[in-house]
Amino acid sequence: MKKKIAILPGDGIGREIASGAASALEAVGKRFGHEFELEYANIGGAAIDSDGTPLPDSTLALAKSSDAILLGAVGGPKWDSLPSAERPERGLLAIRKELGLFANLRPIPSFQKLVQSSPLKPEIAGNVNMLIVRELTGGLYFGKPSERRGENNDVVVDTLLYTREEIERIVVKAFEFAKSRDGRLTSVDKANVLESSRMWREIVNEKAADYPEVTVDHMYVDAAAMKLISSPGQFDVIVTENLFGDILSDEASMITGSLGMLPSASLSESGLGLYEPVHGSAPDIAGQNKANPLAMILSTALMLKYSLHLREEGEAIERAVQSVLNDGFCTPDLQMEGSTIVGTDQMIKLVTERIADDVPASADEVVYM
């Protein structure tokens, strides 16, 4: 089977970890007899430098003509002083909007082997398997007006806007995931203050009638932030609006132990998917061979499962990652007893070799989604 994959490395560690995705695909292709045609394009700061815009038309065209898209990360100090409409992050927001990638899935599992990496007590962090379903193309990120005003530019407005349809489709997506998992859905909002959250809650309650097998509860976002730390094991699927989901997923990464461990999938109604780590371009460690490439490699596994419908192949990557961690290898962002710290390149090599080797499933296997 031949599939075309767009790879958009972006900036900072995005460029270092993207090679992990390519190596993993090469190993999967060899072992399972698939041909992956990888085409690279710029996005973010790299695209500002090459084309003068964070999302060149050619990058968007490549993404649209591909079977799936892999993205590293965008942004960095070099472009931080640009006006907000010209920043690297705008390229990321624009590709999400242009491709209609409204459903961002961020699985948060605990790995037994990594339990020391979490600042939480092992009995709290050790038994978690949650999925954050984040709305990705609406809310404060896209509402207009969003501008500085007044004679001295000292008044500012951002707009949190959602249509009923936008909320319905993400809520339905979350119910579907909850139905196929543990049957528990937590909708996170701020309905004690925000009108948008009141409509969100109304829609969740309406849709609940179609999913009698799913138990629904509502939680205010401030309380949810606390519960993620005090009792993360209580969550199965969380559904929430764009900004709340952004913040809560970085917080939740500390349950697994590092931002460098969290992959994500962003899906459209047509089925096109973009896969990227939850983390950013990490300028503080870029170019030092210190970045954890596993979030990117695990995003590649999600791509195989959710866009290319190659579940066995995706699980082969997840199993290879697990096996490398079980043998005590980790990048500097992780902590394990008796571990061997390796760099980005070596971690990529270790995982790639084990994809080729067909490692057996381990007893504490983590399946991301």
Ligand SMILES: NC(=O)c1ccc[n+]([C@@H]2O[C@H](COP(=O)([O-])OP(=O)(O)OC[C@H]3O[C@@H](n4cnc5c(N)ncnc54)[C@H](O)[C@@H]3O)[C@@H](O)[C@H]2O)c1
């Ligand atoms: N999806 C994206 O492209 C994305 C996501 C978040 C932030 N950003 C951008 O990235 C830039 C830096 O933002 P930030 O520093 O707030 O967030 P960040 O996620 O880049 O980094 C936060 C911290 O986590 C560490 N970290 C992140 N990924 C890691 C990995 N794979 N391995 C080891 N350590 C890792 C970093 O070293 C840093 O200390 C900004 O320009 C921001 O806008 C982009």
Ligand SMILES: CC(C)[C@H](C(=O)O)[C@@H](O)C(=O)O
């Ligand atoms: C870089 C930024 C625009 C982005 C977001 O806020 O969505 C990032 O933080 C993420 O989580 O993917």
Ligand SMILES: [Mg+2]
């Ligand atoms: Mg974020």
